[in-house]
Amino acid sequence: MDTGLFFQILANGLMSGGMYALVASGLTLILGVAKIFNFAQGHFYMLGAYVTFAVAVTLGIPYPIALLAALASMAILGVLFHFAIVQWTIPHGFFHTVLVTILFGTMVSQASLLTFGPTQRIMPALIPGTLNIGDVALNWNKLLVIGCAIIVMAALHFFMKTKIGTAMLAAAENSDVASLQGINAKQIFWIAMAVGCGLSGIAGGLIVPVLGASLAMGASIFTRALLVLIIGGMGSMSGALIAAFLVGVIESFAFHFVGYLNLLVIFAFVAVLLYFRPGGLMGKPLPIPGE
Amino acid sequence: MKKLLFALLSILVIAGLVIGGCDGTAEPTNGDGNGDGNGGEPPPQVLKIGNLLTLSQFTGYEVQKWFDVFVEEINNDGGWLIGGERYLIEYTAYDCGFYDPAKTRTAVEKAVLDDGVKFLINNSGDIAEVTLTVTEPNGVLTFGGGLSDAVLDPSVQYTWRCPGVFFGAGLMYVQYNDMVARGAETAITVKDDTDLGQFGAFLCQTDMMMAGLEVLPAVFFAPDTTDFGPIATKIVSYDPDLVDLNFCAYNVQVAQALNDIGYEGFVITSEMTPATLNDLITRVGAEYIEGWESTYFDPRGTATDPRILALIDAYTEKYGEFVPDGTFYAGGWFVFEDAVNATQSLDLEVLKAYLDNSPPPVQTLCGYMQLFARPDLGNYRTVDSAAGHWIGIVEDGELVPRDVVSVKDQYLISIATYGLADLYRAYWDEYGYPTFPDEPSKFDFDNLP
Numbered sequence: 001m002d003t004g005l006f007f008q009i010l011a012n013g014l015m016s017g018g019m020y021a022l023v024a025s026g027l028t029l030i031l032g033v034a035k036i037f038n039f040a041q042g043h044f045y046m047l048g049a050y051v052t053f054a055v056a057v058t059l060g061i062p063y064p065i066a067l068l069a070a071l072a073s074m075a076i077l078g079v080l081f082h083f084a085i086v087q088w089t090i091p092h093g094f095f096h097t098v099l100v101t102i103l104f105g106t107m108v109s110q111a112s113l114l115t116f117g118p119t120q121r122i123m124p125a126l127i128p129g130t131l132n133i134g135d136v137a138l139n140w141n142k143l144l145v146i147g148c149a150i151i152v153m154a155a156l157h158f159f160m161k162t163k164i165g166t167a168m169l170a171a172a173e174n175s176d177v178a179s180l181q182g183i184n185a186k187q188i189f190w191i192a193m194a195v196g197c198g199l200s201g202i203a204g205g206l207i208v209p210v211l212g213a214s215l216a217m218g219a220s221i222f223t224r225a226l227l228v229l230i231i232g233g234m235g236s237m238s239g240a241l242i243a244a245f246l247v248g249v250i251e252s253f254a255f256h257f258v259g260y261l262n263l264l265v266i267f268a269f270v271a272v273l274l275y276f277r278p279g280g281l282m283g284k285p286l287p288i289p290g291e
Numbered sequence: 292m293k294k295l296l297f298a299l300l301s302i303l304v305i306a307g308l309v310i311g312g313c314d315g316t317a318e319p320t321n322g323d324g325n326g327d328g329n330g331g332e333p334p335p336q337v338l339k340i341g342n343l344l345t346l347s348q349f350t351g352y353e354v355q356k357w358f359d360v361f362v363e364e365i366n367n368d369g370g371w372l373i374g375g376e377r378y379l380i381e382y383t384a385y386d387c388g389f390y391d392p393a394k395t396r397t398a399v400e401k402a403v404l405d406d407g408v409k410f411l412i413n414n415s416g417d418i419a420e421v422t423l424t425v426t427e428p429n430g431v432l433t434f435g436g437g438l439s440d441a442v443l444d445p446s447v448q449y450t451w452r453c454p455g456v457f458f459g460a461g462l463m464y465v466q467y468n469d470m471v472a473r474g475a476e477t478a479i480t481v482k483d484d485t486d487l488g489q490f491g492a493f494l495c496q497t498d499m500m501m502a503g504l505e506v507l508p509a510v511f512f513a514p515d516t517t518d519f520g521p522i523a524t525k526i527v528s529y530d531p532d533l534v535d536l537n538f539c540a541y542n543v544q545v546a547q548a549l550n551d552i553g554y555e556g557f558v559i560t561s562e563m564t565p566a567t568l569n570d571l572i573t574r575v576g577a578e579y580i581e582g583w584e585s586t587y588f589d590p591r592g593t594a595t596d597p598r599i600l601a602l603i604d605a606y607t608e609k610y611g612e613f614v615p616d617g618t619f620y621a622g623g624w625f626v627f628e629d630a631v632n633a634t635q636s637l638d639l640e641v642l643k644a645y646l647d648n649s650p651p652p653v654q655t656l657c658g659y660m661q662l663f664a665r666p667d668l669g670n671y672r673t674v675d676s677a678a679g680h681w682i683g684i685v686e687d688g689e690l691v692p693r694d695v696v697s698v699k700d701q702y703l704i705s706i707a708t709y710g711l712a713d714l715y716r717a718y719w720d721e722y723g724y725p726t727f728p729d730e731p732s733k734f735d736f737d738n739l740p
Binding site for chain 2: 005008009011012013015016019020113117118119120122123124125128130132137139142211212215216217219220221223224248251252255256259260262263
């Protein structure tokens with residue numbers, strides 16, 4: 001393999017990783033803080049993409065505002081989802097919340113099919129052309145996604161240092177003890193849901209100029225986000241960031257050598273990793289419910 | 292109170308999504324069936340027809356729309372006069388999911404066992420093996436089967452593969468020949484890893500070889516791919532003169548990824564609808580796709596048959612905008628209509644006898660369609676269809692007609708592609724040589740190897 005090809009594959013992987021990082025961060029946050037495994041996370045990503053398309057293309061409103069609309073609408077939908085459905089299932093255990101998120105995702109899928117129809121929506125690239133470094137060509141829009149992913153992750157990092165963020169971490173550690181110290185755990189949970197779903201919304205919005213919006217995009221990205229979560233460690237933000245780029249790079253190189261079987265390579269990697277580190281790269285093993 | 296308020300708000304949001312979807316984009320499933328009888332004639336009877344479609348995908352949805360147009364044309368005219376009796380058509384599209392065995396079974400059982408449908412015309416997206424288990428024992432005349440050879444098994448009696456893709460190699464061959472003439476020497480085919488993609492790759496690679504191209508290893512990608520950069524990188528690493536995206540899902544995304552890494556060779560895309568062309572221009576610009584060749588199904592500007600033109604007008608009037616995605620896949624309707632009109636019967640065995648014995652070619656929305664036997668599978672009934680096709684080339688951001696691939700070309704080139712010339716010659720010697728629609732062709736019996 002020549003050097004140019006190697007770096008092109010590497011760059012492809014890093015760019016994929018940027019996309020995965022954004023979605024996985026929302027999933028990780030909700031799991032880490034609220035202990036809710038949100039199977040509808042990919043659907044928030046998909047809805048965020050459609051909202052962005054609708055605002056930017058259909059309504060002709062500038063793209064940055066469309067992004068904010070995706071962020072805000074998905075955060076609000078996440079909060080509604082939490083108060084209307086999720087919070088009632090939390091006392092009944094982990095599996096109940098998992099089931100309602102699956103159910104909610106199914107409802108969103110069907111409603112989206114009726115609303116948006118089966119065709120994908122393509123919008124013009126935000127920044128046309130590519131950045132060429134030697135033999136390596138980098139799509140400007142994907143670079144924008146990576147840049148935004150890093151900014152969002154950094155913002156999230158600093159958010160976790162604020163009073164609310166610290167309270168989130170405390171609630172994540174032990175919600176009962178946190179409550180004794182005056183932290184309103186219920187409030188923290190819905191804030192986590194808002195931030196997590198909002199992150200998926202903005203991720204969907206960022207990806208529209210790269211891939212377009214389609215109904216299947218949520219399910220596709222969720223598989224990768226799940227892998228990122230497992231590799232990075234359940235609930236670990238820094239682990240998710242590292243794992244996202246790792247998954248992207250492995251997937252890219254694996255595609256070059258084994259083609260469409262590339263996900264198998266990642267699954268094999270996950271199996272080996274979990275054998276040696278059951279909690280993933282930076283997380284702790286989750287207790288098995290019922291034990 | 293707060294809980295109640297949030298619950299209500301959530302219900303409103305979900306209801307809004309659903310209701311929003313009902314606004315213009317979703318169409319009712321059934322035909323109108325509003326005929327009102329004719330003077331002193333006895334009231335029309337009801338003829339139930341249906342099809343199994345993937346209604347969650349654009350093609351299935353479009354086929355359903357076309358069938359609504361076909362049915363309206365007949366019902367608004369007072370019904371279909373068959374053997375002296377007048378029939379109003381009651382049409383239902385049954386959602387069979389996307390190659391989903393469980394949904395296929397539910398759909399076909401609902402159609403046949405619950406609703407009593409006796410004619411399933413133009414199934415697509417169903418699992419043919421599952422459909423057969425219900426349609427055959429219940430004597431349901433069925434057009435479908437898509438990629439499955441199961442419907443062509445000689446033991447199957449009431450199913451015809453219509454439209455089919457077996458006799459479809461002509462269109463790729465004509466395109467590849469053109470590319471060779473334009474200087475291409477090596478070619479690579481790119482497909483999603485699905486049944487259609489795998490079959491398409493085999494078909495394309497065989498035709499590439501026949502056309503004299505050096506065939507590079509095919510590139511397959513998973514249908515749930517989220518990033519197309521690695522795919523483009525792998526394609527370009529083979530340094531092909533021609534990238535073939537026929538039968539490739541996500542061809543817009545692959546094209547964009549190719550553009551990103553500066554690929555400048557020939558590209559053939561799969562069916563280029565106006566929407567796909569617009570998407571391509573949106574993503575890579577009109578200049579990049581200049582000279583690209585594509586198959587297409589848009590009859591406007593190519594069709595001349597007055598009835599087909601009237602149907603196009605009826606479709607456009609009904610839906611406001613012409614969408615060509617379903618035109619090819621709705622073709623079976625015309626074969627069924629011809630059989631009923633020719634026999635003036637709805638009797639299963641009468642229709643079967645007509646369809647099994649070389650019925651004449653029929654004009655569809657996308658040119659001619661004709662049924663042929665499959666002696667290579669031991670099936671001497673005319674059970675598989677060949678359809679004419681159109682090829683266009685992008686000029687100044689518009690797809691303009693370039694060539695018509697005739698039914699004859701599709702049939703003969705496919706036989707050559709699959710290496711079946713000797714077998715078919717023996718069959719023709721015994722059963723007679725087929726005749727074809729009167730249209731220009733490039734390939735004759737003499738050209739077979």
